[in-house]
Amino acid sequence: GxxxxxxxxxxxxxxxxxxxxxxxxxxxxxxxxxWYKQELGKRPQLIIDIRSNVGEKKDQRxxxxxxxxxxxxxxxxxxxxxxxxxxxxxxxxxxQGAQKLVFGQGTRxxxxx
Amino acid sequence: GAVVSQHPSWVICKSGxxxxxxCRSLDFQATTMFWYRQFPKQSLMLMATSNExxxxxxxxxxxxxxxxxxxxxxxxxTLTVTSAHPEDSSFYICSARDRTNHLNQPQxxxxxxxxxxx
Numbered sequence: 001g002x003x004x005x006x007x008x009x010x011x012x013x014x015x016x017x018x019x020x021x022x023x024x025x026x027x028x029x030x031x032x033x034x035w036y037k038q039e040l041g042k043r044p045q046l047i048i049d050i051r052s053n054v055g056e057k058k059d060q061r062x063x064x065x066x067x068x069x070x071x072x073x074x075x076x077x078x079x080x081x082x083x084x085x086x087x088x089x090x091x092x093x094x095x096q097g098a099q100k101l102v103f104g105q106g107t108r109x110x111x112x113x
Numbered sequence: 114g115a116v117v118s119q120h121p122s123w124v125i126c127k128s129g130x131x132x133x134x135x136c137r138s139l140d141f142q143a144t145t146m147f148w149y150r151q152f153p154k155q156s157l158m159l160m161a162t163s164n165e166x167x168x169x170x171x172x173x174x175x176x177x178x179x180x181x182x183x184x185x186x187x188x189x190x191t192l193t194v195t196s197a198h199p200e201d202s203s204f205y206i207c208s209a210r211d212r213t214n215h216l217n218q219p220q221x222x223x224x225x226x227x228x229x230x231x
Binding site for chain 1: 157224
């Protein structure tokens with residue numbers, strides 16, 4: 001089955017700097033890669049996703065890149081703000097098949113003012 | 114749009130009690146819902162895939178007789194933790210996908226249920 005590895009587990013950056021979180025996956029059949037943001041005790045919220053027919057996607061300060069050959073994808077947050085502090089999860093899934101997602105271990109991002 | 118409601122949000126009960134958690138899609142229909150468990154400071158672990166009108170598909174290591182799932186309508190799935198014990202204490206979260214053009218729809222999560230077994 002699919003296995004998703006996420007790094008780093010914790011990340012601390014100064015406000016205004018960029019943050020990068022990386023994930024690798026094992027199943028070449030996976031074709032959908034969402035990123036979720038979860039604040040303490042709350043639901044995961046989708047912040048951006050990418051499908052395997054696209055190499056990069058951007059939404060304001062957030063971007064995701066995908067390298068299918070190497071089976072890795074990354075989340076980039078630019079101009080970080082204190083409200084970006086949260087736990088971020090990457091996931092991989094087969095969007096057209098079982099539709100289930102396998103999540104990475106999570107990254108606790110702290111933005112220092 | 115795409116709101117998933119989960120109830121209750123918090124449950125505290127004695128060991129041996131069975132607890133039912135509801136997951137509803139409020140403004141869309143979902144043929145498939147997913148149940149996850151999340152222990153403190155850990156990731157979301159998929160427990161089972163709930164299929165409307167048919168049996169749920171359980172992940173390896175998840176006891177189907179312990180975690181009963183019913184998906185009787187296109188907007189409601191329930192998870193019943195039977196004879197709960199302290200080790201079942203966790204944060205349970207459901208998610209659902211809009212069946213309309215479902216291949217292009219993300220999973221939307223409920224607010225989760227924090228279950229504490231004394």
